[in-house]
Amino acid sequence: METMNFSIAKQYSLTPAGRYLSDGPFSGERFREEILLPALRGGKRISVDLDGAVGFGSSFLEEAFGGLVRAGLHETELRQKLVIKAGMKTYLDRVWRYIKEAQERAGAN
Numbered sequence: 553m554e555t556m557n558f559s560i561a562k563q564y565s566l567t568p569a570g571r572y573l574s575d576g577p578f579s580g581e582r583f584r585e586e587i588l589l590p591a592l593r594g595g596k597r598i599s600v601d602l603d604g605a606v607g608f609g610s611s612f613l614e615e616a617f618g619g620l621v622r623a624g625l626h627e628t629e630l631r632q633k634l635v636i637k638a639g640m641k642t643y644l645d646r647v648w649r650y651i652k653e654a655q656e657r658a659g660a661n
Contacts, residue, residue, distance in 0.1 A: 553633070555597040558587060561604030571611035580615030588616065589623055592633055599635040602643050610646065618650035627655040 560568055564587065565578035572581050591598040602608065620630060630651055638644040 553595070553597045555599055555635075556591045557599045557601070558591075559601040559604065561601075565605070567606050568612050569609055571615040575611075580612040580617075580619065583612075583616045584619045584623070588620060588634075592620070592625060592630075597633045597635065599637060602636065602638040602640075602647075608643055608646075613643070613646050614650045614654075617647045618654035621651060621654035621658055627651050 558564075560583070564583060568578045568580070568583065570576045570579040573579055588598065588600075617634075620634075621627065636644050636647050638647075
């Protein structure tokens, strides 16, 4: 499986923020819709590097990553096709927690 490497700080924004497109140009929704979903639905594995950005709000991370489940992907599939790189373990833990919580809310473990 081909892996797409993506650095948020270098290829998206140093200051990703907001949940929805209406929150600004570098929202979690835009990141999910324009970067994550096309790669994952295209059969690629994607490695997302969170390092280098100024920081991440919970709204950005939850919408970008938890939103993958709401878009129809399953946590099991994401664990196979999504790699998160983060020097701050807190961000790594939050991404997977948001995915797990979205899966639990979807009612399909």
